[in-house]
Amino acid sequence: xxxxxxxxxxxxxxxxxxxxxxxxxxxSAVYFSMAASFFYPVRLVGAVGSDCPFDMAKIFxxxxxxxxxxxxxxxxxxxxxxxxxxxxxDERTTDYIELNVLEEAPPDVPAEFKYSNFVFLANxxxxxxxxxxxxxxxxxxxxxxxxxxxxxxxxxxxxKLLKKINCLMLNEDxxxxxxxxxxxxxxxxxxxxIGTDVVIIKKGESGSLMCNSNGDRFILPAYPATxxxxxxxxxxxxxxxxxxxxxxxxxxxxxxxxxxxxxxxxVAAFTIADFSLNGLSSIDKTNIDNRLETLREVTSx
Amino acid sequence: xxxxxxxxxxxxxxxxxxxxxxxxxxxSAVYFSMAASFFYPVRLVGAVGSDCPFDMAKIFxxxxxxxxxxxxxxxxxxxxxxxxxxxxxDERTTDYIELNVLEEAPPDVPAEFKYSNFVFLANxxxxxxxxxxxxxxxxxxxxxxxxxxxxxxxxxxxxKLLKKINCLMLNEDxxxxxxxxxxxxxxxxxxxxIGTDVVIIKKGESGSLMCNSNGDRFILPAYPATxxxxxxxxxxxxxxxxxxxxxxxxxxxxxxxxxxxxxxxxVAAFTIADFSLNGLSSIDKTNIDNRLETLREVTSx
Numbered sequence: 001x002x003x004x005x006x007x008x009x010x011x012x013x014x015x016x017x018x019x020x021x022x023x024x025x026x027x028s029a030v031y032f033s034m035a036a037s038f039f040y041p042v043r044l045v046g047a048v049g050s051d052c053p054f055d056m057a058k059i060f061x062x063x064x065x066x067x068x069x070x071x072x073x074x075x076x077x078x079x080x081x082x083x084x085x086x087x088x089x090d091e092r093t094t095d096y097i098e099l100n101v102l103e104e105a106p107p108d109v110p111a112e113f114k115y116s117n118f119v120f121l122a123n124x125x126x127x128x129x130x131x132x133x134x135x136x137x138x139x140x141x142x143x144x145x146x147x148x149x150x151x152x153x154x155x156x157x158x159x160k161l162l163k164k165i166n167c168l169m170l171n172e173d174x175x176x177x178x179x180x181x182x183x184x185x186x187x188x189x190x191x192x193x194i195g196t197d198v199v200i201i202k203k204g205e206s207g208s209l210m211c212n213s214n215g216d217r218f219i220l221p222a223y224p225a226t227x228x229x230x231x232x233x234x235x236x237x238x239x240x241x242x243x244x245x246x247x248x249x250x251x252x253x254x255x256x257x258x259x260x261x262x263x264x265x266x267v268a269a270f271t272i273a274d275f276s277l278n279g280l281s282s283i284d285k286t287n288i289d290n291r292l293e294t295l296r297e298v299t300s301x
Numbered sequence: 302x303x304x305x306x307x308x309x310x311x312x313x314x315x316x317x318x319x320x321x322x323x324x325x326x327x328x329s330a331v332y333f334s335m336a337a338s339f340f341y342p343v344r345l346v347g348a349v350g351s352d353c354p355f356d357m358a359k360i361f362x363x364x365x366x367x368x369x370x371x372x373x374x375x376x377x378x379x380x381x382x383x384x385x386x387x388x389x390x391d392e393r394t395t396d397y398i399e400l401n402v403l404e405e406a407p408p409d410v411p412a413e414f415k416y417s418n419f420v421f422l423a424n425x426x427x428x429x430x431x432x433x434x435x436x437x438x439x440x441x442x443x444x445x446x447x448x449x450x451x452x453x454x455x456x457x458x459x460x461k462l463l464k465k466i467n468c469l470m471l472n473e474d475x476x477x478x479x480x481x482x483x484x485x486x487x488x489x490x491x492x493x494x495i496g497t498d499v500v501i502i503k504k505g506e507s508g509s510l511m512c513n514s515n516g517d518r519f520i521l522p523a524y525p526a527t528x529x530x531x532x533x534x535x536x537x538x539x540x541x542x543x544x545x546x547x548x549x550x551x552x553x554x555x556x557x558x559x560x561x562x563x564x565x566x567x568v569a570a571f572t573i574a575d576f577s578l579n580g581l582s583s584i585d586k587t588n589i590d591n592r593l594e595t596l597r598e599v600t601s602x
Binding site for chain 1: 507519525562597601
């Protein structure tokens with residue numbers, strides 16, 4: 001089995017009620033890779049500009065993250081994001097954004113990555129997600145993230161993408177927008193009608209809902225975290241724990257998907273406990289497994 | 302064991318995006334009693350005016366609901382409420398309210414009800430809840446509901462009440478208001494610091510959170526209902542299923558409390574599937590047990 005992610009590497013500046021972190025490492029591919037590497041080796045595909053201040057090999061030192069798909073583009077600049085969170089940590093404001101390298105052609109998937117079984121297409125324009133996916137030969141399980149901007153502006157491309165992937169992840173507002181339906185169970189069923197096999201609707205501090213086209217359903221609360229300093233990267237860490245577990249299990253039946261959602265939930269809770277990658281870089285797999293048992297205990301009856 | 306509820310009997314008029322129900326039976330004691338009677342005999346304490354159009358004995362026909370505590374006050378009028386719900390069924394508007402009998406002295410607890418083990422004090426002014434509770438001899442487990450109006454206006458009485466009861470139920474906004482804390486786990490712990498043993502925070506379509514003063518926690522999603530016609534009575538039906546199961550079990554250890562929350566969740570889902578009592582009057586205990594198993598299945602991993 002093999003696991004590949006396509007996504008962003010970002011220079012983030014984040015303000016929350018609990019602190020401030022300037023020019024720290026971020027981006028969907030980075031959070032995903034950190035989270036997934038607890039479970040399975042990760043192949044990272046992404047691009048930075050020549051201004052990138054981070055030594056990616058050092059950031060992933062000691063972790064099984066293959067950087068053969070990391071492009072450093074000489075005449076480009078790295079994606080930058082400045083954002084802030086208020087007391088209600090579920091809502092965030094983008095204060096400043098420079099897409100830079102993200103506005104260019106997507107990176108090439110290296111020849112040695114083309115045969116990858118489990119693939120995560122982090123949030124970007126759905127036509128770019130399709131172009132990236134087209135570079136992979138016969139993947140087994142493909143998951144993608146999306147957002148309101150693409151649902152509103154590139155719906156036809158998104159629908160094409162949905163027919164090519166196995167799992168869509170999106171948040172509750174995005175699910176309602178895409179399905180034009182308030183009830184989330186019905187919304188999930190409507191999205192499944194467009195084309196994917198599995199839909200995971202993320203509800204922030206209220207957890208997540210997973211439905212598949214066979215009518216199977218799974219509902220899991222968020223991990224009961226009392227320390228939430230910076231929600232940035234929660235969704236991509238969730239995806240990383242989810243896909244990392246599936247790649248490790250080597251299968252994607254509904255029982256495995258349920259456990260994968262639980263692992264994603266737990267890993268995301270570590271991410272939001274501190275700024276940038278600090279929450280994930282300070283733990284090991286035992287911490288994750290212990291929290292999984294706690295989550296099982298506090299949700300079972 | 303014995304189970305007693307104090308609360309309202311209402312003439313409700315309800316508008317939702319799915320229909321309209323005029324002058325139908327409602328009220329906290331009514332929803333509670335219907336819900337709890339699936340599990341255990343219920344003693345109802347409440348008052349109506351001489352205008353009450355409902356034959357309460359007929360409404361509870363075939364169910365074990367003892368109406369010895371129902372006062373019909375000749376010179377009073379029954380509580381009336383007119384409310385409406387928008388597409389987001391979590392939010393409701395009170396369009397018209399007549400407190401009538403609810404503004405008067407609370408009903409007397411009949412002599413034959415004074416020795417009751419499990420007691421639910423439905424939402425009303427905390428000083429009235431205290432007066433009602435003072436009429437009960439040595440209850441084993443007392444739960445109470447409250448709302449923002451009392452938290453803002455009668456906080457000291459509410460704190461006195463908290464020291465006398467075993468379990469407080471309130472919704473997430475009310476919990477944040479009472480605790481002055483956004484994080485719900487921390488909010489629950491702060492409320493437990495004021496005086497009760499167990500706090501249940503209801504989160505509407507996102508389920509509920511239960512914490513006790515020993516640090517035990519339980520988080521359960523809502524039942525995945527696709528049919529929601531009228532949310533009125535959901536909270537009191539939850540309380541009815543919860544307290545009914547506890548009375549039946551004859552104990553309130555944390556394992557029993559978890560199962561009780563699950564039963565409350567399931568019963569509330571039946572209530573909201575139709576207007577007034579129609580959702581509850583059309584089912585039997587087998588339907589409830591089947592949904593409990595479904596809820597266990599869709600939440601376990």
